[in-house]
Amino acid sequence: MPIGNAQPSVRPVQAGRGGGAAAGSSAHRGGARSRRAGGGSRAERLAPYVLVAPAALIIVVLRLYPLLLGVNFSFTGDGEQNGVAVGFDNYRELFEDSLFRTALGNVGLLVLLLPVAVAIPGLLATFIYLRVPGHRFYRSVYFFPAVLSPVIVGAIFNLLLAYDGPLNAVLGSVGVAPVDWLGDPDLAMFMVVGVHIWATFGMALVVFLAGFATLDSSLLDAARVDGASLPQVLWHVIIPSLARTIQFVFVTTMIGMLTSMFGLLFVMTSGGPEGSTYLPEYYIWIQQGQMNRPALASAASTILFVIMLVVGMLQIKLLERAGRDN
Incomplete structure (x- = not known):
């Protein structure tokens, strides 16, 4: 009996020790897993920031920092006053300069012509998406001008639009007097803008075609079944469905018109006649490169x-409101 009584007293102790060890091991593994899970969740939260950090650093170093330096430099003087703070004197001088006021007026003209610059590639992309006869050929032809250098484009149209050029020769054959396309201050800016639109609408066309790839074709099918005309399909189906794409094209086209026309201006008109084709970027080049006035x-x-910031934000707001109204 003593032996029999001793045996049960030993087994619970051994079982307890074994259970305690198992429980401790299980608790240890659970704690390790929770720590790994916690570490994994932290890594997942930090991963986007780590991936974005190099691009953000490049933007800050190569874009924002030079921008801030340029803004600070604009409040200093030129020549003998180089590095000396002059307040808003440079800005006052700019708005007193008739050439700069002309450049700002031409910016207003670009804003007015912007819907045309966006509508042309939008309509052409619509016809290609609807697979009009020869759409594959048109797609390649429409994009071709985008690969040409602005200098080459400007030289070509200088020949075409010359006073004794082919265009005036054709007009003369039908009894129309020759027109000084690039020498008339009232026409020259329209000619340069038209050439720029022709040379660059291929990129906007590609963006529109990418937007059409996301369009729900069942909406077009439903519109056809209901007997909607092409203008009705454009206004009630395509434009609302491509609202984000249209916003992007509007903003990028505006930026391109304000910052990428220097080559055409330099080759076609050099700012003339009478300064009528000046744009801010051309004015900046003149002041920096020829007048040696970097602060101005x-x-x-x-x-x-x-x-560009104000116009871009206004465009986005107006397009968002138009999209909600549709």
């Missing part, structure tokens, strides 16, 4: 940046 050029650059 920095002030003009700051104004151009503010114009």
Whole structure:
């Protein structure tokens, strides 16, 4: 009996020790797993920031920091006053300069012509998406001007639009008097803008075609079944469905018109006649490269940046409101 009584007293102790060890091991593994899970969740939260950090650093170093330096430099003087703070003197001088006021007026003209610059590639992309006869050929032809250098485009149209060029020869054959396309101050800016639209709408066309790839074709099928005309399909189906794409094209086209026309202006008109084709970017180049006035050029650059920022934000707001109304 003593032996029999001793045996049960030993087994619970051994079982307890074994259970305690198992429980401790299980608790240890659970704690390790929770720590790994916690570490994994922290890593997942930090991963996006780590991936974005190099691009953000490049933007800050190569974009934002030079921008801030340029803004600060615009409040200093040129020549003998180089590095000396002059307040808003550069900005006052800019708005007193008739050439700069002409450049700002031409910016207003670009804003007015912007819907045309966006509508042309939008309509052409619509016809290609609807597979009009020869759409594959048109798609390649429409994009071809986008690969040409602005200098080459400007030289080609200088020949075409010359006073004794082919265009006036054709007009003369039908009894129309020759027109000085690039020498008339009232026409020259329209010619340069038209050439720029022709040379660059291929990129916007590609963006529109990418937007059409996300369009729900069942909406078009439903519109056809209901007997909707092409203008009705455009206004009630395509434009609302491509609202984000249209916003993107509007903003990028506006930026391109304000900052990418220097080559055409330089080759086709050099700012003339009578300064009628000046744009802020051309004015900036003149002040920096020929007049050696970097502080004044920095002030003009700051104004151009503010114009692009304000116009871009207004475009986005107006397009969002139009999309909600549709």
